[in-house]
Amino acid sequence: VSGANWLQLVSLVGALLATAPLLGAYLARVLGGGASPGDRFFLPVERALYRVAGVDPGREQPWNVYALSLLAFSAVSMVGLYLLERVQGALPLNPTEVGGVPSALAFNTAASFVTNTNWQNYAGESTMSHLTQMAGLTVQNFVSAAVGIAVAVALVRGLIRRRSATIGNFWVDLTRVTIRVLVPLAAVIALLLASQCVVQSLRGPAHARTVEGAAQAIYRAPIASQEAIKELGTNGGGIANANSAHPFENPTALTNLVENWALLVIPFALAFAFGRLVGDRRQGWALLAAMFVLWIASAGLAMHFELDGNPRIDASAPNMEGKEVRFGAAASGLFAASTTGTSTGAVIASHDSFTPLGGAVPLANMMLGEVSPGGVGAGLYGILIFALLAVFIAGLMVGRTPEYLGKKIQAAEMKLVVLYLLVVPTLILAFASVSVLLDTAKNSILNSGAHGLSEVVYAFTSAANNNGSAFGGLSGNTDWFNTTLGLAMLGGRFLPIVLVLAIAGSLARKQPVPATAGTFPTGTPLFAGLLVGVILIMVGLTYFPVLALGPLLEHLSL
Amino acid sequence: LRASYDTAVRDVIFVLGALGFFAAAVLFVRACELVVGPGSTLEERRER
Numbered sequence: 001v002s003g004a005n006w007l008q009l010v011s012l013v014g015a016l017l018a019t020a021p022l023l024g025a026y027l028a029r030v031l032g033g034g035a036s037p038g039d040r041f042f043l044p045v046e047r048a049l050y051r052v053a054g055v056d057p058g059r060e061q062p063w064n065v066y067a068l069s070l071l072a073f074s075a076v077s078m079v080g081l082y083l084l085e086r087v088q089g090a091l092p093l094n095p096t097e098v099g100g101v102p103s104a105l106a107f108n109t110a111a112s113f114v115t116n117t118n119w120q121n122y123a124g125e126s127t128m129s130h131l132t133q134m135a136g137l138t139v140q141n142f143v144s145a146a147v148g149i150a151v152a153v154a155l156v157r158g159l160i161r162r163r164s165a166t167i168g169n170f171w172v173d174l175t176r177v178t179i180r181v182l183v184p185l186a187a188v189i190a191l192l193l194a195s196q197c198v199v200q201s202l203r204g205p206a207h208a209r210t211v212e213g214a215a216q217a218i219y220r221a222p223i224a225s226q227e228a229i230k231e232l233g234t235n236g237g238g239i240a241n242a243n244s245a246h247p248f249e250n251p252t253a254l255t256n257l258v259e260n261w262a263l264l265v266i267p268f269a270l271a272f273a274f275g276r277l278v279g280d281r282r283q284g285w286a287l288l289a290a291m292f293v294l295w296i297a298s299a300g301l302a303m304h305f306e307l308d309g310n311p312r313i314d315a316s317a318p319n320m321e322g323k324e325v326r327f328g329a330a331a332s333g334l335f336a337a338s339t340t341g342t343s344t345g346a347v348i349a350s351h352d353s354f355t356p357l358g359g360a361v362p363l364a365n366m367m368l369g370e371v372s373p374g375g376v377g378a379g380l381y382g383i384l385i386f387a388l389l390a391v392f393i394a395g396l397m398v399g400r401t402p403e404y405l406g407k408k409i410q411a412a413e414m415k416l417v418v419l420y421l422l423v424v425p426t427l428i429l430a431f432a433s434v435s436v437l438l439d440t441a442k443n444s445i446l447n448s449g450a451h452g453l454s455e456v457v458y459a460f461t462s463a464a465n466n467n468g469s470a471f472g473g474l475s476g477n478t479d480w481f482n483t484t485l486g487l488a489m490l491g492g493r494f495l496p497i498v499l500v501l502a503i504a505g506s507l508a509r510k511q512p513v514p515a516t517a518g519t520f521p522t523g524t525p526l527f528a529g530l531l532v533g534v535i536l537i538m539v540g541l542t543y544f545p546v547l548a549l550g551p552l553l554e555h556l557s558l
Numbered sequence: 559l560r561a562s563y564d565t566a567v568r569d570v571i572f573v574l575g576a577l578g579f580f581a582a583a584v585l586f587v588r589a590c591e592l593v594v595g596p597g598s599t600l601e602e603r604r605e606r
Contacts, residue, residue: 064596067587075580079573086569103568107576412594487579494583502590509595 005303005330008257012334013296015261016268023265024272024284030180031153031173032277042180049175060166063505066154067498069170070147074114074494077140081110084136085128094129095204096219101127104482111486113140115493116148116375118230118237118345118468119459119485121477125219125240130202133239138226142186145233145266146177148377151497152270155381156277158504159405163511167504181266182233189228189262196255199248200224223248231262234375236345236468244335244346245324256327256348260335263344267291267373270380278405282523287383289528294372294535295341298365302333305358312558322353322472333358336469340365343375345468352455352472356558359471360551363458366465367543368535369424375466381500383531387522388417388503390534394520403519406512413503420499425542427464427488432457432546435484444475450557454550459485464492 029036050057061069085101088094101109105121112119113136124133150173157167194200205217223239227249230236240246250256271291275284306329309319318329327335332349339346340362351362365372371383388402388409395402395409402409435441435456445452451473458471463485470476476485521527 062596063594064587064591068584071580071583071587075577078576078580082573082576103565103572107572110576415593416590483575490576490579494580495586498583498586498590502587502594506594 002330005307005328008253008331009299009303009334011257012260012264015257016264019261020265020268021272023269025276027181027266027269027273028276030176031149031156031273036180038180042176045179046175049179050171053171055169055171055175057169057172060169062165063154063158063167063501063508066167066170066505067501070150070497070501071494073143073170073174074147077143078110078114081113081136081140082106084132085109088129088132091129091131093131093134093202095202096126096129098127098129101132104479105477108476108482108486109137111489112463112468113137113235113237114144115466115489116144116233116235116343116378117463117466117489117493118235119463119470119476119489120237120241120468121482121485123241124221124238128239130221133226134222137237138229141226141229141233141235141237142178142182143174145182145229145235145376146174147497148234148375148381149177149181149266149270150174150377151500152377152380152384153277155384155500155504155507156274158507159384159407160278161508164508167501167508182229186225186228186232189232189258190224192258193227193255194224196258197251198224198227198255219248227259228262231259231344231346232266232376234263234267234342234344234378236263236339236343236347238346244348245327245350247326250348253326253331256331256335259346260338263342263346264295264338264373266376267342267379270377271373274380274384280405280523283405286523286525286528286531287380287387288373289525290531290535291371291373291379291383293528293532294365294368295337298341298361298372299334299337302337302354302358302361303330304333305355305361306330306333308355310355310558319353319355319358322350324348333361336362337365339469340467341368341370341372341374343370343378343466343468345462345470347469350472351458351469356451356454356551356555359454359458360547360555362469363454363461363471363551364539364543364547366461366467366469367539367547369421369539370465370467371535378466382496383535385417385420385500385503386535386538387531388413389421389538390527390531391520391522392417393534394530398518398520400518400520403513403515404522406515407507407510408513412506416499416503416506420496420503421538423495423499424464424492427491428457428460429546431464431484431488432460435460435480438480440478441480444478444481446473446475450550450554453546454554457546457550460488463488466493 271288275281
């Protein structure tokens, strides 16, 4: 690893260390209720929105009402986005004069953006109008991210409240996170990106003539404003088909650093916020340590495998197939680990062209359940579910009823935790299995053998974990894949969310028990280590067979 | 005409499919209530 490669990693970690604690402190103030910075400006805006929407911000919701509000909001969002895509041809801000999005693709895309996945079975340049990008997809990038954070904070309230029937108000959480966190941060990042020549334009294509004399249409769109929230909200859906590999989305090393930072900062900051919200910062540090270890290990592995190259081509050179020369192999590996460790899914290189083990890293990262450090909100509630499992296992070892932050973890919570852990793998493995058996589906797979299996498994892993990155090598724009990937995204997003909210409701009602000498301390390096072990063992037990038949077999056949 | 009809039918299928998923998710909420209880304000009041 050269000095320049180390510099990229060190600058990213440095930027995160400098900013995530500060953002975490701010998030804790915003999410904790009570006074928070910017009240003079934000409160009137929020009150106006509550008045228009008929929301009583002082009225809290029990878990089931919170869940039903979230589902109703998402259902309306999905149908609205579907209809916008279908009729965009007759609407303004359509300089490329694209027609309505075909129905199956519109379903897939609506499911994709409402679930914070941003899987894209289309090329933005030739499929979406500026209006759909701005009023449809970008709006969902904001609110789907806010939904994730709302669920995470509802679970935290469940852990810290005593004998409470309620876990907050969904509409208030959604509004506060959007207005106070996502919009201001995204505005700053958009301006920073635009200053680096990321395109921001409502015009149609610019027409140019090449040196050879051919006519060329150069695509223009409001990219900077979408790019900012695409990374910040761990969404990942690019305006351009090449995503963040496109020079109009990510032109320089600096924009690459900013985008890589933006997709990691909120998930890491939420761990800091967690420590503050529960009143014991060591609890936040333990979760943060587990997240960081998993992320940095996967980043190191991806960088190593891509720098090591492909021995069948040139053992002494990095693997540069499918990569941008201005980023190189190491930065591509680092970005791949970050984008799949979070639930972002933006890409600066083709994951399909990675070495077999290099490609296994983003795949395994998603299989971890998006907890390293995970999507905005989804990472925190995901790792908290693993924390409940870890204390349960620790409790089994010593024969005590497990506790987490003073709350007894009993049969009801464990049933829901186990269901949470089963939902996503079931969706992935069932849909992938059927897809490698059906001729209709097999026709979409561009490679044979182990690599072809990896392409299908990657697609459903990405969809059900709400990541959205594509391995490539799969023609997904068919009725089969548009529908099944859409269902995998919906199931992988909302069923776990309902389970998390049910756990939050169950925990909120409990009376905390005082810590005793027999209580397993959860704010320690030992607990962080146990947490990492539990996550890796769970993933190993669930996915090792399919990893062995896909990337591992491909590596051994090199 | 046939093409427009087919397009309309597909739209109905996908919109109803999306709403069907969310209806199933509502049932899933009800199923989870069986495990942990609803925790509704009304029920808590009745308990008290």
